Structure formats: structure tokens, C-alpha cells
Amino acid sequence: MKKVFTRPKTLKDVAYHYCPGCTHGIAHRLIAEVIDELGIQNTTIGMTSVGCSVFTMEYFDMDMVQASHGRAPAVATGIKRVLPDRIIFTYQGDGDLAAIGTGEFVHAAARGENITVIFINNAVYGMTGGQMAPTTLMGQVTKTTPFGRSKEVNGFPVKVCEMLTPLEGAAYLARVSVHSPKSIIQAKKVIKKSFEVQMEGLGFSLVEVLSTCPTNWGLSPLESVKWLEDNMIPYYPLGEFKKPGVLA
Amino acid sequence: MTRLLMKGTDAIGEAAVRAGCRYFFGYPITPQSELTHYLARRLPEVGGLYLQAESEVASINMVYGAAGAGARVMTASSGPGISLMQEGFSYMAGAELPCVAVNLMRGGPGLGNIAPSQADYFQATKGGGHGDYHMIVLAPNSVQEILDYTQKAFDLADQYRNPVMVMADGIMAQMMEPVELEEERNIELPAKPWAATGMAYHQGRNVINSCYVIPEEMEVVNLRLEKKYQQIRQNEPLCDSYLLEGAEIVLVAFGTASRLCRSVVDKARQRGIPVGMIRPITLWPFPYDFIEDIAGRVKWMLAVEMNMGQMQEDVQLAVKGKIPVYHYGRLGGMVPVARDILEEVVKLYNGGALR
Ligand SMILES: Cc1ncc(C[n+]2csc(CCOP(=O)(O)OP(=O)(O)O)c2C)c(N)n1
Ligand code: SF4
Ligand SMILES: [Mg+2]
Numbered sequence: 001m002k003k004v005f006t007r008p009k010t011l012k013d014v015a016y017h018y019c020p021g022c023t024h025g026i027a028h029r030l031i032a033e034v035i036d037e038l039g040i041q042n043t044t045i046g047m048t049s050v051g052c053s054v055f056t057m058e059y060f061d062m063d064m065v066q067a068s069h070g071r072a073p074a075v076a077t078g079i080k081r082v083l084p085d086r087i088i089f090t091y092q093g094d095g096d097l098a099a100i101g102t103g104e105f106v107h108a109a110a111r112g113e114n115i116t117v118i119f120i121n122n123a124v125y126g127m128t129g130g131q132m133a134p135t136t137l138m139g140q141v142t143k144t145t146p147f148g149r150s151k152e153v154n155g156f157p158v159k160v161c162e163m164l165t166p167l168e169g170a171a172y173l174a175r176v177s178v179h180s181p182k183s184i185i186q187a188k189k190v191i192k193k194s195f196e197v198q199m200e201g202l203g204f205s206l207v208e209v210l211s212t213c214p215t216n217w218g219l220s221p222l223e224s225v226k227w228l229e230d231n232m233i234p235y236y237p238l239g240e241f242k243k244p245g246v247l248a
Numbered sequence: 249m250t251r252l253l254m255k256g257t258d259a260i261g262e263a264a265v266r267a268g269c270r271y272f273f274g275y276p277i278t279p280q281s282e283l284t285h286y287l288a289r290r291l292p293e294v295g296g297l298y299l300q301a302e303s304e305v306a307s308i309n310m311v312y313g314a315a316g317a318g319a320r321v322m323t324a325s326s327g328p329g330i331s332l333m334q335e336g337f338s339y340m341a342g343a344e345l346p347c348v349a350v351n352l353m354r355g356g357p358g359l360g361n362i363a364p365s366q367a368d369y370f371q372a373t374k375g376g377g378h379g380d381y382h383m384i385v386l387a388p389n390s391v392q393e394i395l396d397y398t399q400k401a402f403d404l405a406d407q408y409r410n411p412v413m414v415m416a417d418g419i420m421a422q423m424m425e426p427v428e429l430e431e432e433r434n435i436e437l438p439a440k441p442w443a444a445t446g447m448a449y450h451q452g453r454n455v456i457n458s459c460y461v462i463p464e465e466m467e468v469v470n471l472r473l474e475k476k477y478q479q480i481r482q483n484e485p486l487c488d489s490y491l492l493e494g495a496e497i498v499l500v501a502f503g504t505a506s507r508l509c510r511s512v513v514d515k516a517r518q519r520g521i522p523v524g525m526i527r528p529i530t531l532w533p534f535p536y537d538f539i540e541d542i543a544g545r546v547k548w549m550l551a552v553e554m555n556m557g558q559m560q561e562d563v564q565l566a567v568k569g570k571i572p573v574y575h576y577g578r579l580g581g582m583v584p585v586a587r588d589i590l591e592e593v594v595k596l597y598n599g600g601a602l603r
Contacts, residue, residue, distance in 0.1 A: 041447065042446055042447040042448035043446045043448050044446065045317075045444050045445070045446055054459055057455050057457055057459075061453065062446075062447055062453065063444040063445065063446055063447055063453060063454045063455070064444065064453075064455045064456070064457075065313065065316045065444050065455070065456040065457075066343070066455070066456060066457040066458065066459055067309065067312070067313075068309065068312075068335055068336065068339050071305065071306065071309035071312075071336075074301065074305075074306040074307075074309035074310045074312075074313065075309050075310070075312050075313035075316070076313060077299075077306075077310050077313060078271075078273065078309065078310035078311060078312060078313020078314035078315070078316070078317065078321070079313040079314065079316060079317040079444070080313075081271065081297055081299065081310075081314065082271060082313075082314045082317040082318070082319040082321075083317050083445060083446070086445070086446050103302050103303055103305070103306060104302070104305075104306055104309070106302075107301075107302040107306065
């Protein structure tokens with residue numbers, strides 16, 4: 001029998017711990033497929049962060065380093081400066097990157113650190129049980145915004161790609177989504193580009209992936225992808241925000 | 249061997265370079281800054297990197313990454329910055345990563361001041377970060393010792409796969425003293441087959457991690473670490489002593505305070521007061537056994553520190569209640585004066601010890 005679909009080489013044959021309908025797994029698969037296609041499994045080192053994705057160190061079949069909450073871009077900097085010919089990526093949630101880790105990702109971008117950041121924006125703190133994230137939408141109900149996020153108490157959601165765009169060190173910035181087959185195909189293309197930018201030595205690349213958290217959104221998997229499409233994409237428009245000249 | 253005058257901060261930097269350290273990540277703070285000025289020039293000369301991070305939090309995490317990639321790496325700071333690094337030290341101890349961190353202590357708490365102090369003793373020796381872990385802590389008291397022990401710190405870090413701290417203060421940082429500098433030689437760094445360098449570069453898959461969600465597994469790791477700490481407690485305590493023969497009274501002091509105490513011992517002896525000194529060089533592991541042994545032969549001890557009595561507690565633990573352990577300290581960046589320490593010794597000797 002001909003095999004037409006199989007597990008990427010870079011993903012280990014273990015079951016994810018993610019909740020049903022969580023799109024973290026899709027993002028993992030896309031990264032693994034890209035790494036397979038680029039043939040860099042043995043020269044890539046991945047950084048896991050603190051959040052639901054902390055166990056990616058057990059999912060990716062490559063060397064992995066677990067970073068403390070928010071600091072993956074600093075840890076990645078340390079590795080990349082020692083091993084400049086290796087491919088280094090971080091995988092970070094929105095609480096990890098855009099709240100506690102704001103200093104680290106902004107300065108990694110400013111330095112033009114030649115690493116790739118995969119940023120999973122699910123508009124909530126997944127692992128700790130559904131608290132407000134810096135990316136939680138206005139009016140969105142979470143465990144710590146029981147009456148909805150309000151500008152008086154919580155201010156406004158952080159748009160990471162837009163915020164990094166003016167930084168000269170940021171070479172490639174894009175936002176994708178994984179709510180539909182079409183968006184997933186596009187997401188893979190963009191993730192591949194972000195790794196290629198690093199392989200070319202062009203500087204800092206970041207891909208923001210709009211992702212679901214059915215458990216903490218209190219929605220079914222199907223309702224979740226619809227909610228993402230209807231609510232997140234209007235606020236967080238998809239597209240490439242910045243490309244190095246050679247890619248433009 | 250060359251004999252030359254060297255400043256404390258330069259000695260730290262030069263020792264690091266000679267120990268094969270090629271990476272420094274740090275953030276400016278007084279009195280550490282002159283060390284970074286030295287390394288920012290020196291490291292590129294040997295193909296290394298000095299990188300100024302956006303904070304001490306980022307610094308220690310860059311150190312974590314570089315150490316995870318197998319490099320000899322260091323950072324340095326002072327009180328407030330060292331406080332910010334504590335989570336990182338805990339992660340490094342948990343993931344068993346080697347690094348050297350220098351704390352040039354200053355007056356505190358809070359922003360305090362930039363004057364010399366020894367008030368970070370508890371933080372360094374009792375685990376300033378979270379979880380069951382220890383850092384090896386070295387306290388040199390001369391520029392020569394800064395040179396020697398900073399190099400040793402890198403060896404200990406690699407040998408035990410654990411962060412090592414070198415503790416000094418602004419006086420030691422600024423001080424210039426003659427040192428014997430050995431010829432630079434090519435040192436062979438230990439292999440690190442566990443480092444995350446990419447699977448093409450080693451057998452199997454390497455994961456640098458301190459996360460064990462299953463308590464049973466975490467406990468196994470804790471026990472493994474404790475075994476290592478036990479080995480360190482057995483093999484690494486270091487201390488120096490001065491005029492313990494015939495001593496009835498022993499001053500215990502480290503770093504800057506120990507330099508003053510040496511002259512106090514001399515002056516007291518001139519007056520016929522039988523004083524000696526013990527100088528812990530490793531603050532963790534603390535030389536409990538050596539101090540306990542001496543405690544059996546003397547009347548009392550006096551811990552002299554630039555803090556409110558932090559090491560005093562370890563001396564008390566060491567003597568196991570056999571003899572009294574008093575404390576003399578100056579605080580807030582004030583440096584004790586030998587005359588005042590001597591006065592305290594005389595007072596205690598003349599019966600004040602019964603207070
Ligand atoms: C210093 C520190 N503060 C807080 C935490 C607790 N914590 C663990 S995961 C997390 C939030 C993660 O949310 P996010 O980054 O959005 O990832 P997600 O789980 O949503 O994928 C927090 C606050 C921690 N581990 N360390
Ligand atoms: S809590 Fe949310 S982000 Fe975490 S695994 Fe479940 S669905 Fe995914
Ligand atoms: Mg999240």
C-alpha cells in the first residue's frame with residue numbers, strides 16, 4: 001500500500017497532551033514539516049517556553065532547550081552566539097512572549113538576532129487556566145476579566161507584528177492563522193520563509209500564529225475556529241508585515 | 249611567570265579569558281562596570297564575545313543558552329542585578345548547566361548604594377532562587393586570589409555542572425595589587441557530550457531541561473542533585489587560617505573583612521591577647537568541619553562581617569553550641585575599622601564575653 005500521509009520525521013511518535021481541538025498541534029506539525037523539507041533537523045535547536053507548549057521538548061525530534069517564562073529569545077541569543085551556524089527557533093505563547101517576555105523579544109528583534117520566533121497567539125493564558133493575556137480582545141471574557149476586557153482596567157491588546165515593524169533588526173514579520181485548511185497551507189509557506197530568512201543570515205524573523213484554545217474559550221473545537229475567524233482576524237490582520245529586500 | 253600590578257576587575261576578566269571563557273553577557277551596574285569595560289575590549293581579542301543585554305534577567309538567560317550550547321560563559325553584576333538573576337540560577341542548577349557569576353556586593357537592601365558590602369551572603373549561600381539547590385560560592389580576598397579562584401570557578405562549574413558564584417565587593421574590584429601571572433597556555437576544555445548543539449554533532453538527542461511535571465520524577469532529580477551537593481560538601485570546602493596556634497579566640501571573616509582581621513590578629517597578639525583567624529574561602533560549601541574542630545580548642549569566636557550577622561549563623565552551626573559565637577559588623581556599605589574590631593576583641597576578652 002502506498003503511504004500518502006505520514007508523520008514528519010522531525011516529530012516524535014508520541015501522543016500530544018493538548019486538549020481536543022487545540023491548534024498548538026497544527027503549528028507543531030507545520031514547523032516539523034518545514035524542518036524536514038529544509039533538511040535541518042540535525043542542525044536545529046528548538047527553545048520551548050513556559051505555557052501549554054512546554055512539552056514540545058518531548059514532541060520535536062531534535063535538540064531542545066527549555067527556557068524560563070518569557071526568556072526564550074535571550075536563551076536563543078546565547079545559543080546562537082555560541083553556534084552561529086545552527087538554526088535556532090523559539091516557540092512561545094502570547095503570555096510568554098507579549099507579557100513577561102516583552103523585553104527579551106523586542107531586544108532580540110532590535111539586535112537583529114538571527115533567530116526565528118514562532119509566536120502562538122491564542123488570546124488567553126492556556127496553561128494556567130484561562131486568564132487574560134496581553135492579546136485578549138476587548139470585551140473578551142476570561143477568568144481574570146469576568147466582565148470582559150475593558151480599556152479602563154486592562155487597556156488594549158498588543159499587536160506584536162505591528163509593534164516590531166519599525167525595528168531595523170526585524171527582518172521578517174508575518175501573521176498567519178491555522179483555523180482553516182487554506183490558512184494552514186499559507187501558514188506553512190510563511191513559517192518556511194521565516195526559517196529561510198535565518199538560514200540566509202538576514203536577521204530576526206517572527207511568525208505570529210493565531211491559534212485556538214477551546215478549553216479556555218469555553219467553545220467547541222468547531223466554534224473555536226469560527227470565533228478565531230470572526231473575532232481575532234479582524235483585530236489581528238493576516239499578512240507579511242516586513243520582508244527583507246531580497247524576498248520582496 | 250610575570251609579576252605585575254593588577255586591578256581586581258581586570259583580574260576577574262583576565263582570569264575568565266585564561267580559563268577559556270569566551271562569552272560574557274551582562275548589564276551595567278556599579279561596581280561591576282569596569283569589569284565589563286575590560287572584557288568588552290579583551291574578549292574580541294581572543295575571538296570571544298561581550299554582549300550587553302537589555303537586563304540582568306536577559307543576561308542570565310543568555311548565559312543559560314550559551315552554557316546549554318556547551319560554552320564556558322560568565323556574567324557579573326551587583327546586588328540588584330544579582331537579585332534579578334535568581335530565577336535563572338535556579339533554572340541552571342535544575343538543568344545542571346555550568347556558569348560563573350560574579351557578585352561585586354554593594355550596600356542594600358533596595359537600591360542601597362554602591363559602597364562595599366557583604367550583605368548578599370544569605371542570598372548566595374542559602375539559595376537565593378527557588379527550589380532545592382545550591383551554588384558553589386567562592387570568596388577571594390586578594391587580587392591574586394581573584395585571579396586564581398575565578399579560574400577555579402570555571403573548573404568547578406564544569407566538573408559539577410552547576411553555577412558557581414565568585415563574591416567580592418567594590419574594594420576588591422578597585423584594589424590594585426601585585427600578582428603573579430602565569431604564561432597564557434592553551435587549556436583543554438572538558439568535553440560536554442550533553443550540550444544541545446544539534447543532533448548532527450553528538451550521539452542521540454540532547455534536551456536541556458528543568459521541568460519534571462511528575463512529582464516522582466522531580467524527586468528523583470532532586471535526590472540526584474542532592475547527591476552531587478553532598479559530594480561538593482565533602483570535597484570542596486576551602487579555608488585559610490592565621491595564627492591558630494595557641495589561640496583562645498578566633499575571628500572568622502571572609503573577603504574584605506578578612507584582610508582587616510589579619511591586622512587585628514597581629515595587633516591583639518602584640519598586646520598578648522591570643523587571637524587567631526579562620527577565613528572561609530568557599531562560603532558554600534562552608535568549612536563546617538574545620539571550624540568545628542578548632543572550636544574544640546578555643547574559648548569563643550567572633551564573626552566579623554560587613555552585614556548584620558549572616559555568616560555568623562554558619563559559624564554557630566559549625567561550633568554546635570560548644571562555644572559562643574559573637575558578631576561584629578558594619579552595615580550599609582560601611583567598612584569596619586581594624587581599631588574598632590580590636591576594641592571589640594579586647595572588650596570581649598576582658599569579660600565582656602560573658603554579656
Ligand atoms: C516566572 C513565572 N511566572 C508565572 C508562571 C506561570 N505560568 C505558566 S504558563 C503561564 C502562561 C502561559 O500562557 P501563554 O504564554 O499564553 O501560553 P499558552 O498556555 O496559552 O499556550 C504562566 C503565567 C511561570 N511558570 N513562571
Ligand atoms: S488549555 Fe488551551 S492552549 Fe492549552 S492545550 Fe488546552 S486548548 Fe490548547
Ligand atoms: Mg496563550
